[in-house]
Amino acid sequence: MFSLPTVQFTDEQEQFRLEVRAFLQEHLAKGTFKTKCDSWLSGSDPAFSKLIGEQGWIGLTWPKKYGGQERSTIDRYILTEEFLAVGAPVAAHWFADRQTGPLLMRFGTEEQREFFLPKIVKGECYFGIGLSEPNSGSDLASVKTRAEKVDGGWIINGSKTWTSNAHDAHYAVTLIRTEPLGEKKHDGLSQLIIDLHAEGVTIVPIKYLTGEHHFNEVFFDNVFVPDNMVVGTLGNGWKQGLAELAFERSGPERILSTFPLLDELIAGLKRQGDAAGMKEASKVLSRLWGLRNLSIGVAKVLEEGGEVAIPAALVKSIGTKFEQSIPEITRLLVRTYPRLEAERRIDRFMAESTLHAPGFTIRGGTSEVLYGMVAKGVVGQ
Amino acid sequence: MFSLPTVQFTDEQEQFRLEVRAFLQEHLAKGTFKTKCDSWLSGSDPAFSKLIGEQGWIGLTWPKKYGGQERSTIDRYILTEEFLAVGAPVAAHWFADRQTGPLLMRFGTEEQREFFLPKIVKGECYFGIGLSEPNSGSDLASVKTRAEKVDGGWIINGSKTWTSNAHDAHYAVTLIRTEPLGEKKHDGLSQLIIDLHAEGVTIVPIKYLTGEHHFNEVFFDNVFVPDNMVVGTLGNGWKQGLAELAFERSGPERILSTFPLLDELIAGLKRQGDAAGMKEASKVLSRLWGLRNLSIGVAKVLEEGGEVAIPAALVKSIGTKFEQSIPEITRLLVRTYPRLEAERRIDRFMAESTLHAPGFTIRGGTSEVLYGMVAKGVVGQ
Amino acid sequence: MSEMKEMIVNVVEKIFKDKVDKEKVDVVEEGKWAEDVWQVLQDNEMLAVAVSEENGGAGGDLDDLLNLYRLIGKYAVPIPFVETTFANVLLEKTGLNVTQEKATYAVEEQLNVSIDNGTVSGTIVNVPWARYVDELVVVAAGTSGLELVQVSLKDAAISPNMNLACEPRDTVTLVHAPVQQQTKITNEQLEYFIALESAAKSAAMSGAIDKAYELTVRYTKEREQFGRPIHRFQLVQQHLANLAGEAVITSSAIDNMIASIAQKCLQNEVAYTRIRIEEAAKIVAASAHQVHAAIGVTHEHSLHQYTRRLWSWREEGAGEAYWTKQLANRLMEVEDDSLWGYLTRTEKVFQL
């Protein structure tokens, strides 16, 4: 069995939580933003990201010399929870904060850190992730986009797909084949940072089923990438990428994407004095509590540098099912008429949750892939 | 898509249902039997089977010349439903009625029919099924029990396992390797009827997790089986066996094994005037109704000789999950204290249902095997 | 189904196959009117299938109509076919004149519509297709009980709105709109109409379930991952089996429900069907999307045209909450001493 630590928040942490909450409530009241389900993917608002940057809340855990606050992982956990619980539009800076920063801290050159991190913490520099390719699906290592060595850098040809917010982003961290395909498809891959405004880059929107624009296909036609934009070791891209995954899979964004709807459900049941409905809803809280303990425990181990690939995959596979269950439970307890433009919050949150739910168990590793990963892990233990 | 007929019961059929019901209620009141969940597997009572035989209710659809009634498959469906709804102890004659009779009708010799069927319809001759072998699991064709040709018959060595009620049964229909294992493991298998009281047959109980004795391992040590006990064509045993499966998988026994508990649940909710609980329970009725339509539709097509392997597998895989869900739903709606010897019926039915539930999705083809079968079927359509 | 019924279904299915494709649905969702689809149905006299012959229809039954509603779901047909034909069912069943115009209806337990001195007033939300059609058939509170009323939508203020599938669901405001025709109805009739309307939605949902299932089967044959078609993976097979199960159960539920309605005995069948279909909609939408993975949540793929309809329709009309309450009330009141007796009873209830 995996044993995860329990986390008791300190008084300072509780204080920080209330501080973040007060800030968000103030801006919610002012109309700076509107609560939205799944806001970490679908709520891109550069102005809001800048505001968050001004608070010092991007790159919270990063070294001060790069503009960070050197706060703990648990502080960052609290911050993220508060963003998601109120459905704040954090999508623009999300990937830079969650993935690019930690990647550069671990594998980047000092030059890269000094160049990118201070921009990221200001909320002015956003990153996309260039991992999937057309038709790669769950077989992420089947990378066809290739880099050819030229003097002073690389020439990139190929394309990446499902890149969230590429249209708002300035750069993308991409996984590229820098050596010809050999016996093992995981070898010969490297991580390169590509300037999305460089010559030869074309960004084509992929409309979501709602018609909204969150995803993109990004084409590279003889795009030049200078040598200093290679992250880490050439040919080691696959392993470097894997290291990010535990961070990506275990956060509160795998549990709370539909939290605003749950909040509204409980409020509705309370208003209606529906005791039987509230009993049903309280089971949901029990599940949420269980997942949250797990997710915070993983965050704590990650901070200490421990190995948590399996519990992180479990947070993702069980947490995303939980998120998906909220609209289905809600509709059985209160009458709603889901509509994206609805006036009633519960109708709008139902619409957002229902329409976005299919993606929860697909993005960031499908549940099917995660089951296999977990099983291999526990059998090997 | 599969299209299945709808079945509207005729007035005669409704009448027959009430007749069966009255008979069972009378004997229930008299104490001839006690309602039990999963009675078709765990309720073996030869005296009761004889009583049913006297009513003409074994081999109901079979030709009159063998003692049958030449009634319709739908009549038999109704009869079976009534047995299961009241949890009558029909296990002793169950397999002879459900499987052996139809098998002999389709593949048996006239001699076999004349010898066995009249005994079966009287409720005096019971059959076990010798299909699984130790370690064969879902890989049913990996048969090791072998028959060696001798003058006038075959010498059998090997063993069969999970044979329900072998200890009460007189014969078993067994799948035996009559030719050496060749390239295809499905070839060279034959169906032989073995007298369970013959020399060299040893029956060893396999205790169920409750300690009850339903299953057996049956050992064959140089058991002689005369030539006239071969069913159908030598070497064709696998295909003959497959033909039975649609009958085995689509009946009401894949839906109603825990019906007595559901009945008791509804009665309890009614007594308590629990409207919210009753709303929950009514969803269960909706599922039951959906499954029953499907199951009756399959029965109708089977009667007309149609192909229903896929919908039959669906009745089994979805129906058995439904049966399993009844105790889990019940415990959330009423307080029970499950106990096999409890005085309160609901406690006893909870115990029987809970303890027998694990077997529902294993016996007669695990859900996992059925998913694969259905998928292959629908992809091939 | 009789041969005649089967023929009608085949004719209409052929029309939808010809005329309604992904692009057609897309443009209607963006706010266009699909005149060609409407026209060809009218030309083929399919709008009056269930209208009696003396009223100029084909004299079909409710069961013809319900079978056609399955096709509306199966092809995501973007016209007010259900609305117009069901409005005529309401008119004809209450002895009013059928209409030749495009029509819609509002039949609910609680409607804030009242009738007074030959005019109708009130606001109704989520009226399907109101902005595109001419007539509205609505249940209104009269001075001495319920009335079924027809008004012209020319006399209404219409504020456009839509459901998750971008189908028009408009707010209709009537202020002393003149009554075209009216008749008293009983509470039992209203209940019956609510049940029929719920049955209609179930039929349409079952068609969308069939299509989502078919699309998924097809996709698992075409799509390869790790070097083999994905239908070879056990977890995909599990999805396929779940989808096939839901598809066949709902299809058979609709057949049985239609048979009950045809025999004018719709005791609990409408309730069971609707509850089960809402459950199926959840399972099917989730499984179909999971198998299709990323490609299935793009606007480019057609899957969402069916799943968004399922998510929308399950919230419309009398749904799970209504029917579980009805069933619970009936279960509380039955005098049978056993559930099994109740379930297998074939007593007829609605005899209208």
Place this chain on the structure above:
Amino acid sequence: MSEMKEMIVNVVEKIFKDKVDKEKVDVVEEGKWAEDVWQVLQDNEMLAVAVSEENGGAGGDLDDLLNLYRLIGKYAVPIPFVETTFANVLLEKTGLNVTQEKATYAVEEQLNVSIDNGTVSGTIVNVPWARYVDELVVVAAGTSGLELVQVSLKDAAISPNMNLACEPRDTVTLVHAPVQQQTKITNEQLEYFIALESAAKSAAMSGAIDKAYELTVRYTKEREQFGRPIHRFQLVQQHLANLAGEAVITSSAIDNMIASIAQKCLQNEVAYTRIRIEEAAKIVAASAHQVHAAIGVTHEHSLHQYTRRLWSWREEGAGEAYWTKQLANRLMEVEDDSLWGYLTRTEKVFQL
């Protein structure tokens, strides 16, 4: 856990590993008494782990005890360890003298036990291990409120019964049984004891879940089908992932619940944990049996010793129905305007 606590857990786990195997549990289920297990715990002074030092115990805390209860589930330990130790918790928390004898308890909201003139009368069902132990600690209705009472079971009529796991759950009838000691308790104290008892059952269940999970992982490595170990099949992998998820979530829930209890702040944690563990018990028992297939439902295999305990224990003490009601009441009354505020509040509630 502190090192001291970890040591205690390790000592006891070693004892159980040595002394409690499948056969031991079998013979106890058939009606024997496992004196050797009892004796070795007594010799190692493990029966008084949580008793204070001045009362002759090891001075451990509730959290030591709760961690030991996990082992009771993990090894299906067939002796009244939980009962005796928890009876002493009750006695000590209310200022009564602890007992050196084997003991059991009955703590429920509704007990038909009354105390009058120094004697106790009433019938209590499902008292664990009553036939084997000496003392009963029970909540009784006194003339002016609740009383916690100790009586000797020598003064009781005991009718044997058992749960699904064949653990003794006896009916105890007291007719003017003399009180050994007694003290008044408040309703809040009773609620607190009910919560602790529920927490104890949760801890034991979590141990049984761990074992069912471990047995299943092991089985998937050993068992081959169609020529390869079954853990290579995707559907088995799905079961393993589900089991691992439930095991790690429940284990972490227990850790967090114990931490809350240790801080004397058990606001909602006992409720959340118990509700979640009952859900986990269902998933784990079903998945573990499905993977084990036929072999797992035989008496010969040990899996059922854990699943039958899960099915039994989830019905004992304050369970899902009790806790969802409590939570619902609290949710109805909180003044926070948002659920999130309520969930992240760290206010302490029980301060006994």
